[in-house]
Amino acid sequence: MAAPALILFGVFAIVPLFGVAALSLVHWDGLGDITWAGFDNWQAAASDPVSRNALWLTVKLTVLCVLFQAPVSLLLGVFLAGRQRYRALLATLFFLPLLFSSAAVAITFTALLDPNFGAGSALDLPLLTQNWLGDPDLALYVIVFVIGWCFIPFHTLIYQAGTRQIPRELYEAARMDGAGTVHQFLHITLPMLKYTIVTSTTLMTVGSLTYFDLIFVLTGGGPGNATRVLPLDMYLTGFRSYDMGRASVLALVLVAVGLAVSLGLNRLTGANRMESQSEGS
Amino acid sequence: MAKQQSEHRPNVAGAVLAWVWLAVIVLPIYYIFVTSLRPREDYYAENPLSWPANPSLGAYQRVLENDFLRFFMNSVVVTAVSVAVTLAVSLMAAYVVVRSRNRFGRNLFRVALLGIAIPIQAAIIPVYYLIVQLGLYDTLAALILPSIAFSIPLTLLILTNFLREIPESLFESMRMDGATEWRILLRLVVPLSRPALATVGVYQALQVWNGFLFPLVLTQSAETRVLPLSLWSFQGQFGVDVPAVLAAVVLSVLPMIAAYILARRQLVSGLTAGFGK
Known part of the structure; x- marks a missing residue:
């Protein structure tokens, strides 16, 4: 009875995971013959300035994404955990970005950020009328913002659920002792949300590492290579430059970095992943 | 930041x-x-955030005239088949995990836990190779099969956790009556797990509906194009006709x-249960 699930999952998920390791050791253009390459692809990828830059950009993007998303989602989630009716309405509206595909979001922001016909000209704010996506110094920050637009709602949900699990008595006792709002937040809410913070941050990190479709439609990696992060570099190397071997190397680097980060984050905080999952749900 | 009803001090920063x-x-x-309601000729003249002076559905008409319905139907087929099979x-696998007394069940569950952590990006090149070898490149099946595979781990996890709640005595009494495993699955497990199926089904439908990487890599022609990819190609095709592109986004x-209006609770709990994605 378990066979259909096992076969489907095995063939299209487990086999590819080993397949990618095998493909990193061959030359293949995606159509023609496969020839043995040894570690050629690894050497080529390691010495390629574009891929090295892609790795650096991915790290930068990930750090910026976490720094932007974590505090905003934490504050919003704690706020939305309140039971007032207008907060429920806000929560309903906050969810909306999760319904849009990355392609839809990217297309919308391309139009909205257009220096001549976008929101900047609508509000007549010179600060907003920059060439957001065409300026190599700005494009990555724009991407961080748009990713935040997509995913802060999700992390807000996690924090909202996590905050609602905190026993109310803790706050009542603290109020009795005359503790203020900020004090309660720092000494009750934050420590009680420890596992939620670990879960959410791990998901943010791994998500930012693998983020592809939004950047692909928004900038295609440009201007120049200013937003060519690792997953994008992998796609372009494999399916545009037809070098599947080298793209497989990049895919493996992606998996390795992702696994290392999520293991590291969990070890660092001493939190068990399953424990944190059950806490928030 | 106190946040229960008896609030003494408001959470100003949060508000x-x-x-x-x-x-x-x-x-x-x-x-x-x-x-999307702004006539093409007014797009460059009017304030982008103003209500259109002459609202029209022209943009929607231009989108519908450009094969939008076919892309829409492709998405419907891919999403419906993927979710149904998933x-x-x-559910069958979850039943085995819950009912089996041996190591097989536990290991199956562990594999599923690991599977949640596999990013699609990492597997896409071998998946492309497999699909080409199977002769499925540029078909809807090329999208459906991997979509199912990558939806199974989380679905299995959620369904297994749900099935564990079913009291043992219910299974026993059906077995006493001589019911086969299949009969127990159909008559007992399926009806009882309806809420969990709805939750995870709505969530996976959202994932498949909005998926971009599989269609980008595994299909090519307009015959097999699904919606997210069609938005991208509309952007190239319509170019300066931004109202039409955004009308396609709306549609x-x-x-x-x-789905959000009808099944908000399921979608929200599916997302928070779906931490792994």
């Missing part, structure tokens, strides 16, 4: 941020909507908004 964030969320969505095979998200 300010919440209202600012509301503007950040709503502004682009409002922009999509008003722009639910069926995952593509409508089913998900309908």
Whole structure:
């Protein structure tokens, strides 16, 4: 009875995971013959300035994404955990970005950020009328913002659920002792949300590492290579430059970095992943 | 920051941020909507955030005239088949995990836990190779099969956790009556797990509906194009006709908004249960 699930999952998920390791050791253009390459692809990828830059950009993007998303989602989630009716309405509206595909979001922001016909000209704010996506110094920050637009709602949900699990008595006792709002937040809410913070941050990190479709439609990696992060570099190397071997190397680097980060984050905080999952749900 | 009903001091920082964030969320969505109603010739003349002086459905008409319905139907087929098969095979596997007394069940569950952590990006090149070898490149099946495979781990996890709640005595009494495993699955497990199936089904439907990487890599022609990819190609095709592109965005998200209105609770709990994605 378990066979259909096992076969489907095995063939299209487990086999590819080993397949990618095998493909990193061959030359293949995606159509023609496969020839043995040894570690050629690894050497080529390691010495390629574009891929090295892609790795650096991915790290930068990930750090910026976490720094932007974590505090905003934490504050919003704690706020939305309140039971007032207008907060429920806000929560309903906050969810909306999760319904849009990355392609839809990217297309919308391309139009909205257009220096001549976008929101900047609508509000007549010179600060907003920059060439957001065409300026190599700005494009990555724009991407961080748009990713935040997509995913802060999700992390807000996690924090909202996590905050609602905190026993109310803790706050009542603290109020009795005359503790203020900020004090309660720092000494009750934050420590009680420890596992939620670990879960959410791990998901943010791994998500930012693998983020592809939004950047692909928004900038295609440009201007120049200013937003060519690792997953994008992998796609372009494999399916545009037809070098599947080298793209497989990049895919493996992606998996390795992702696994290392999520293991590291969990070890660092001493939190068990399953424990944190059950806490928030 | 106290946040229960008996609030003594308001959470000022949270409130300010919440209202600012509301503007950040709503502004682009409002922009999509008003722009899709703006006549093409007014797009460059009017204020982008104003209500159109002459609202029209012309942009929607141009989108519908460009094969939008075919792309829409492709998405419907891929999403419906993927989700239906995912639910069926995952429920069967979850039943095995819950009922089996041996190591097989436990190991199956462990594999599923690991599977949640596999990013699609990492597997895409071998998946492409497999699909080409199977002769499925540029077919809807090329999208359906991997979509199912990558939906199974999380679905299995959620369904297994749900099935564990079913009292042992229910299984026993059916077995006493001589029911086969299949009969127990169909008559007992399926009806009881309906809420969990709805939750995870709505969530996976959202994932498949909005998926971009599989269609980008595994299909090519307009015959097999699904919605997210069609938005991207509309952007290239319509170019300066931004109202038409955004009308396509509106049409593509409508089913998900309908699902959100009808099954909000399921979608929200599916997402929070779906931490792994």
